[in-house]
Every structure is written in C-alpha cells, then in structure tokens.
Amino acid sequence: MTTQTTDNKQFAKNFEPTALEAYWYKKWDSLGAFKAGQHVKTDSPLSGTPYIIQFPPPNVTGTLHMGHAFNQTIMDGLIRYHRMNGCDTVFVPGSDHAGIATQIVVERQLDAQNISRHDLGREAFLEKVWQWKEYSGGTIQSQVRRLGSSADWSREYFTMDEQMSAGVIETFVRLYEQGLIYRGKRLVNWDPVLGTAVSDLEVESVEEDGSLWHIRYPLLEPVGDLQYLVVATTRPETMLGDVAVMVHPEDERYKHLIGKKVKLPLVNREIPIIADDYVDLTFGTGVVKVTPAHDFNDYAVGQRHQLEMICILSLDAKINENAPSQYQGLDRFEARKQIVADLEQQGLLDSIKPHKLMVPRGDRTKTVIEPMLTDQWFVAMSKPAPEGTYNPGKSITEMALEVVRNGQVSFYPENWSNTYYQWLEKIQDWCISRQLWWGHQIPAWFSEDGQIFVARNEAEAYEKAKAAGVTGTLRRDEDVLDTWFSSALVPFTTMGWPAVTPDYERYMPSNVLVTGFDIIFFWVARMIMMSMHLTGQVPFKVVYVHGLILDAQGQKMSKSKGNTLDPVDLIDGIELEPLVAKRTTGLMNPKQAAKIEKDTRKEFPNGISSYGADALRFTMAAYATLGRNMNFDLKRCEGYRNFCNKLWNATRFIMMNVEGHQIQSDNIVLSTVDKWIISQYERFVAEVHKGFQEYRFDMVANAIYRFVWDEYCDWYVELAKVQLQTGTPEQQQGTRHTLITVLEGILRVAHPIIPFITEELWQHVAVLAGKRQSDEEILLSNQAYPLAHLERVDEAAEADITHLKQTIEAIRALRGEMNISPAEKVGIYMVGEAQLVDHHLPYIKALGKIDEIQRVEQLPDVGAPSQILGHCELMLNVKIDIAAETARLNKEIKRLEGEITKANGKLNNENFVQKAPAAVIEQEKQRVADFTALLNKVQEQLSKLK
Known part of the structure; x- marks a missing residue:
C-alpha cells in the first residue's frame, strides 16, 4: 500500500530524514509559507494579532554551535505555534558583523600568509573581510535552514547593510546633538594585542599566582629615624607613572606625614603624601602608590585630588618617553624585571611576598588588559535626556530600569531581572569607540585645529564646518563603533527606523527575545535603553533567558577543549576521521591536539550517527x-x-x-x-x-x-x-x-x-x-x-480504561516474574468484580496473551506469584517446577542480600559519608530501600512455595 503527497511522492516504508528535510524546506520556501502579513483563520484568541521574534544575530565568524541550535529551536517553536494559532508572525533573521571577533578571524588568515592588515591598507583589508562575511554568512544561513527555522528570509539583515548603517549613523548624530554622546580622554580597558579599547564586559578577571612587592620610597625630609615609606604593589612597572603615595587619614602610623613628600625611586621625582579613605588600613603596609593613568581606582583618586596624569606605556604596552631612558622601549613585563632588579641593587626593595590576585584578561586574546588613558567616544548613561526626547529629565539607564520594574518587559525566569538591576545600578558611561578597521566608522570629522563636526555624511560635515566659520580639509575619525552599539538598534532598525514605515507601526515592539544569560548586559539592556530613548517603546515584551549547552560531563563546550558539537553533524552524521580532523585542526598546541584526538576516538569510536533535525530539535x-x-x-x-x-x-x-x-x-x-x-x-x-x-x-x-x-x-x-x-x-x-x-x-x-x-x-x-x-x-x-x-473529557471512560490498563500491566508483571515468553499464551485465575472485567475480555486476552480466564472465589495456594488490584486479584494458571523455582528465588535472595550489604557498607563507612556528595549518599540510601522492598517480595514468594 502506498499513498501520495501533493507531488505524487510515495510514502516511504522507513523514516529517512535527510531527503525529507531537504524536500520540505524547499517546498515551504517556494510556497512562501513563512512570509509575514498572512495568517491562518482560527478560533484561537490570538488570531490576527502580530507576533514577532528577531534573531539574536549570530556573528559572521564561522559556523553555528549547539547554543544556536538550542536558541533556534525555542524561537522557531514559538513562531510556528503562534503562526498556527492565527497570528501574523514575523520571524526576522540576521547576522552580526562582530567587529573585533571578525577582524581577528581575517587577520589570522592573513598571518598564515605572513601578511598584516597594515601591508594591505584599510580599503583592501576591508574587501577581504567582506569576502569572509559572504562565505560565513552563507554558511550560517544554510545551517539555520537545516535546523528548520521558519524565518522570513526576505527580511534578512546584516548589521552593516544599508538600512542598518543608516540607523546607526542617525542614532549617533541624534545622541551627540542631545549631549548624550561625547568625546573625552578617559581611562579605558586597553587590549595591547588588538590595539583597541574593550568594554568591561569583554574583560575576564582571572585569579592567578602573583607577587606583592614592598618598595621603599625615601622621604624627602626624614622624620626622626624614619627614612622611607614602604609601599606595597602588585605592578612595580607602573611606579614610573606615580604622582603620589597615599595613606588613610585615620591611620595613626602616618598621620604626621600627610602633606610631606617622598622621592620616587628610579625616577627621582618628588611626589606628595596624600590622605584618602580609599586606602585599606589592613592591606600591605597601609601605604599605596597613586598612578592615575594606569589604574581605575587611582584615576578616581587623581580626579578627587586634582593630580597630574603621567602615562608611561605606549599603545602596544611598551615603556614610552615619559619614563627614564633606560626603560624606554621595553615590554611592560620585561620592564618589571629590570625595575625590580634595579630597586634591589639600590637597596630599595624591602621584600617580595607571594600573593593571589585577580588579573584582567581580554576574553578574546587572553592578554593582560591595561588601563590606558586615551581619547574615546562615550555614551552618557546617567545624564538626563533633554527636552524634546521621549523621556526628558530621565537618563537612558533610569528608563531601562523602570520598564522592567513596572512589568513592561518581563524576564523568564524572573530571577534574571535582579541580575539586570544590579548591573544597571552600577553602570559607568559606555565607551563605544574601537580602534579597528572593521565596523561602522564613527560619523565625526575633525578640522585642522581639532574641532569636531558630527554629521550624517561628509557633505553635511562640511556644511556644519562652514557654518562655524571653519575652512580647510576635514579628516574623518578612523575609529569604529562598538559592535553592541549597532546590535542595540536591531529591534527597530530592522523595521525601517528612522523612517516610520508600516512595518515599524505594526511590528514594534516584538513579543519575545530568546537569549542566553551571558548577553543580558551586552545586548538585552542596551536594546531596552536605545529603544526607549529613540522610539519611546520597549523593544520586546518578554526576555526568555536560557542556560548554556554543556557537554555530557557538564563542561562548557569550546574549541580548545575539543568537546564542541556541530549541529549539522548531529543532523547528517559524521564519520570518526572527519570528526577528529574537525576538532583538532587549527590547534597550536600538539599535546592538546593529541589529547583531544584520544578523547574523541574514545567517546565516538564509530563517529556520530545521523539523527535528523527533528530529533535534535526534540532533544x-x-x-x-x-x-x-x-x-x-x-x-x-x-x-x-x-x-x-x-x-x-x-x-x-x-x-x-x-x-x-x-x-x-x-x-x-x-x-x-x-x-x-x-x-x-x-x-x-x-x-x-x-x-x-x-x-x-x-x-x-x-x-x-x-x-x-x-x-x-x-x-x-x-x-x-x-x-x-x-x-x-x-x-x-x-x-x-x-x-x-x-x-x-x-x-x-x-x-x-x-x-x-x-x-x-x-x-x-x-x-x-x-x-x-x-x-x-x-x-x-x-x-x-x-x-x-x-x-470532551470523559472521566468515566478514563476510569474504565485505567482499570483495563492496570489489569493488563499486572498480567504482564506476573509473566515477567515467571519468565514466560511473550509468545506463549497462558491462563489466569481471577478473583473480583466480573462486570469490571467482562467487557474488557477481548483486550485482556489479546494484550495479556491470555487464553483462558478462570474465575474463582479465592486464589489457589500453588506458590505462583499474584497481583492484588483495587478491582481484582490475579494469578497465572501455570504449572510450577517447585524445585527449579525455589532454586531461582534463593539465588535472587542471595543477590539482593549482597547488594544490600554492599550499599550498607558504604553508608556505614565514615570516610565515605564525609566525602561523598549528598546526592550520592541519598542514592545509596534509596538503593538499600529498593533492594529491601524487592527482597521482602521475593521472600514472600518463596514462603508461598514452601
């Protein structure tokens, strides 16, 4: 028997997902099944209402990972559900240019050819990046389709396409004109490898073993026997930029020294002793060096005390011309060694003590991040918005907090809103400039005398310069914007903003954002900020926050660990050798690659089977x-x-x-x-x-x-x-x-x-x-x-079939206890209400493999196992080999007693109880309880035989 689908395709005997998936996605696409503006007529209360979800745009840095597969499953499940409930669904696909991450990928490709981006120049390098984007973006779209995502591909966006770029420029200009974007020399996180500022969120604090150096700073005028102050520091190289030492104003040891001066070792600069309650009385010696140009806390102290800022590092983290000549040009860590050696030679090194410290490292390069004083662009996070905006008198941070607190935006699960609050309540101004080539170039032009003209294009910049009486050539700022700046605009730029389009009016805000908890700060909060400020609306009503996909052992999946899984490999299957090659290619450490290969061969000796997209989605x-x-x-x-x-x-x-x-x-x-x-x-x-x-x-x-x-x-x-x-x-x-x-x-x-x-x-x-x-x-x-x-719920029918199922399950259990073959029909004895069983007889006989039901007043005492139900008692009507059954039961009793003894042995072992996790101890207790219950049952059966 075969049946036909709409194109006369036969109903295959076996489920083969590969061809089926390719066929149906192509068919959905060709028939426009996922287009917005059409909806099913249903009786659902949702019918006719818009329902919108936007992709968290994956980075064009390679391929999708398991987290994307999870995210796509949730989003597409919601979209398909609402589409079938009659909603006008809009599922907006897109991808992100991912400034730093993508530039790193392309630079590494060039490195392999011994070419740097500077060899190519900006224009040629950007051509290379666009070529990579076309390749990677095409791969990502193909993967998303393989997962079955019912996106409206006619709406696909890229965060640097024409529409999105127009929105980015308009946003920058408006915020600048409103006084909410400014340029200033500020201390920022600087990645010396990338050569750019990075946000706080792109810095990982890693606990590492370090040292605490105690250095003697000679007093300019000794006080009695006191010749010097001992200053404790974890970064001796930055002392070259010290402008003061400070003590706590209530520290009795040093009160009398406040206002005096010390001579900065190796530099011989005279610097003051100041008092500030930032100093921890209990840490180190209670005397702290102040280096405002190279420490965020010191920067705040420098602002309070109006101290000079001396930067002693170049942008590639080498000692610059502001330091003594003998250290200039040295890498920061080489300079540290030389400085420590020189201090020791001059008798100024008091001691070195082991010290655990938190080291800031870039999340991409893993290099130590430097606080660096540079000219950057910032968004003012706490400054009130001016008149004429949607929320005058309120900062963008205040509005972002308010809409979550009043329920306009809800988090699922709700506890993530607390994390959101904590971050926003401590937020600093957002550094939005990056010293990269790939990204949205900042729409600001500088005159020859340093005046700034922010404009939507070069012609407008020259018009503004002319109006200000400035002539001559304008130079555009070479920096680009932080990737998250453009991503923050996605909810409304994808709908046509800054124009007020029909899409913008109908599909703003979207219904739900599906995302991982790790980008609540990077993306979620910033979308809410920008949307409330620029449109007066929330960007979405619900934030569904999901966890991370870990490997089977609970480890985070990463390329370096070799435990990543490609969703398409699970859909199509992959043989062992290609899987090994995939996991080890590109690893610089041969030892690490060898371990990953060994682990992969052990875990997947036959490669990975083909599971199909549906099985992956269901999982x-x-x-x-x-x-x-x-x-x-x-x-x-x-x-x-x-x-x-x-x-x-x-x-x-x-x-x-x-x-x-x-x-x-x-x-x-x-x-x-x-x-x-x-x-x-x-x-x-x-x-x-x-x-x-x-x-x-x-x-x-x-x-x-x-x-x-x-x-x-x-x-x-x-x-x-x-x-x-x-x-x-x-x-x-x-x-x-x-x-x-x-x-x-x-x-x-x-x-x-x-x-x-x-x-x-x-x-x-x-x-x-x-x-x-x-x-x-x-x-x-x-x-x-x-x-x-x-x-239509029929409780009487449910109760009736519950009795039937209980009867059949009891018969199956009895057959199992007696090890009776499923193919062998047997008789049963039954005690109970005949009317509850009679109309079920055909089902009981067929599913219980029963040939005869013998009703009795009392079950015979023949030693066979029995089942007591609420409506009847059952016993198999079979001949029992008493000797064989006795031997079988005794063997089972011995096994169960052994298992109980083994489990109790662990529970009675103090060492085990003290060290084992609570879940393991509970598991052993449950084993004892289960084995004991089974033992009692088997012993009861044996007593019946006897």
Missing part, C-alpha cells in the same frame, strides 16, 4: 527547563530519533488499516476505548498550550512524548487492533475515525517542535482525515493549531 526542547544549564547527551538524541521512527511506523500501520474504508460519518459509534483516547487527547492539547504559554518547552516535549508513545501508540493503537478484529462494522468505523482524527491532531500539536516529519506524515493523513484533497498544495505549517475542548 533541545526537552532540555529547555527554565534558566538551567543543560548537559547534552547523545543518548537523548537517539531516544528522540527512536520516537520519530515510532511515529512514522504507527502512521504507516494506521493508514494501512484505514485507507479504503469509510471513516467519515455523521453517526460515529465510539467505544469506551475511543472515548478514552479522545479524552486523553484533549487533556494533552491543553497541557501543550500551557507549556507554550509559560515558555516551558520541557513540558511541551515531555507531553508530546508521553501522549504519543505511551498513550496513543503503546495503548490505543494496540487496543484499536483488537477493536478492528472483533468489533461490529459500526465500532470498526468509529475506531478508524478515532485513529485517524487523533493522529491528525497529534501531527498538528507536535509540528512546532518536529516540523519535518509532521509535515510529511500530515500530507498523507490529512487526505483521509478530510483536511485536504489529494491534489491540493496545502501545508501543515499553515494549518490551525488544535484547541483544547475539555468538555
């Missing part, structure tokens, strides 16, 4: 417990691939038994079994709706799995087989109707999570269910989502 959805990190285990993927096979095979069986029969009628006769599965189906639909509405994708996935596998396939289909064999023609028609109707509903319910297989199966099932004609091109993607009709 991701099942992992989506709110806010938790997820340990990714391929066994889960395998389990959901098996689920897809189960659904496929069940559909084939049902169609073989339904096709060619009359199943649609106005007078369907339903059995109790039919009423039961319909009742369970309605509860199932309600549970899935609840899961989607609460962003509990784990609930959605588990509900689909449980209902489809356990209730529909394992129970209803098996019971239906009996009805099709023994029922009247009317009952058979009712069963066929129920089989196909419930299956059609299942496919619609599961479609947002597993879109490919459900689309394929629905095309076959929908013809029989009367949902489409065989020659129509109608897509499941655009069908109405089932609504729960809880008035």
